[in-house]
Amino acid sequence: MSEEINSEVARNSEENRVHIKCGFVALVGRPSVGKSTLLNKMCGEKVAIVSKVPQTTRNAIRGIVNREQGQLIFVDTPGRHNSQKKFNKKLMEVSLRAVEECDIVLYVLDACRAPGDEEEETASLLVPLAEKTLAAVNKMDAPGADYKRTEEFISKNFPAFASSSAGGRILAVSANTGQGVEELLCALFDMAPEGDSLYGGEYYTDQETGFRIAEIIREQAINRLRQELPHSLYVDIADMEFKEKETKLWVRAFIVVERESQKGMVVGKGGEMIKTIRLAALKELKLIFDWKIDLDLRVKTGKDWRHNDHTLRKIIDR
Ligand SMILES: Nc1nc2c(ncn2[C@@H]2O[C@H](COP(=O)(O)OP(=O)(O)OP(=O)(O)O)[C@@H](O)[C@H]2O)c(=O)[nH]1
Ligand SMILES: [Mg+2]
Structure with missing residues (x-):
């Protein structure tokens, strides 16, 4: 019974x-x-x-x-x-x-x-x-x-x-x-199949901070640049340091273009363009992160990076 x-x-x-x-x-x-x-x-x-x-x-x-x-x-x-x-x-x-x-x-x-x-x-x-x-x-x-x-x-x-x-x-x-x-x-x-959650309930993405910052900078750049430039650039985070005392993240990033001649377009007249991209990126980042971000943004050339296996692996196979 x-x-x-x-x-x-x-x-x-x-x-x-x-x-x-x-x-x-x-x-x-x-x-x-x-x-x-x-x-x-x-x-x-x-x-x-x-x-x-x-x-x-x-x-x-x-x-x-x-x-x-x-x-x-x-x-x-x-x-x-x-x-x-x-x-x-x-x-x-x-x-x-x-x-x-x-x-x-x-x-x-x-x-x-x-x-x-x-x-x-x-x-x-x-x-x-x-x-x-x-x-x-x-x-x-x-x-x-x-x-x-x-x-x-x-x-x-x-x-x-x-x-x-x-x-x-x-x-x-x-x-x-x-x-x-x-x-x-x-x-x-x-x-969806049955199964237990893989991430804690507080997560809405698993992307690393550096990658998210690079993507936001890239977004602000491609939304302001014309012709072939949006496809010709990627963003490289060269250095990042969290300053506990000031609850501030210091970031040095490079917008990397394919040719020397493209650098000027990203910098703009009197540095206007890169300044606009930097400020717009900071505004977006403020909506995402709780801490302050100090962004040092520069431009450099990565010659023909779209044809370079090593670079493609670095930025696409993540
Ligand atoms: N009117 C309208 N525009 C939309 C909608 N969804 C996306 N868009 C616009 O379509 C454009 C492309 O949007 P994305 O979300 O970047 O498209 P995607 O499919 O991710 O593009 P790729 O990453 O290039 O493959 C942007 O200008 C969006 O604002 C929508 O529901 N309505
Ligand atoms: Mg997309």
Whole structure:
């Protein structure tokens, strides 16, 4: 009798158990569809930098969302773009690795752009992974948004989404306004596997301080520079020291350009440009970190760094 009661108790407690989820979600899509903006919206914090310039993201950036249901670990990736250039191939390796390693693929599309060849290629890469894929049609707030066109494209490429069990795998969102983002998070938690959280509840990213500072400087630089410059630069943190007494972090960073001739454009007339970048970066960093930051920002040349395996490994394979 007592055995029966025990097994009944065990069954009830199993039924009542809250199934805690924990899953890795890779954000995949073409450049500039809004993957990083969406990541920031979902995390409620600025985790990844954003710009109008395609191929802003260069690394697998992790953002963490903690909810009652459990934990989602997002991996933002560089936009998928075809090119045989060494630099671009390296970015695509980052994206591919994230797709292979994740539990869920969040395929982000831009409602304002007609799907062309590049979108077809991105979709064909993800079709074999349809089981673990969810599509988000972003920029629904924009005047040119055409949900129907994008939805038709997804349905054509992912016939599996039409089956009832996979219903609701296409969501309309706006990373800018937050429209549909809550529904998206619920759908992702539904798909996530059960498991214990990997990070403590206070974490929203696992990025190191130096990397975050370098990224914010890069964001402020690429949002102000033109032509080939946004793609021609990276930020190197040369030195960092925390001054306990003043609760201040001292940082020396370099904006590294490919050619000597580009240095002048980053410095600007009378040093105006680098000064603006520095002040704008400090303003952003103030929103992220509790302590003060003392930033010594300079420019230097790393000749043809985009063709240098050593540098690419240093800044992309992190
Ligand atoms: N109107 C509108 N613009 C958006 C939305 N989401 C992103 N954007 C804009 O689209 C541009 C690109 O955004 P990102 O988040 O950097 O795009 P990404 O997909 O991460 O780009 P890469 O890192 O280059 O692959 C930026 O100018 C954003 O402000 C949205 O929901 N609505
Ligand atoms: Mg990005």
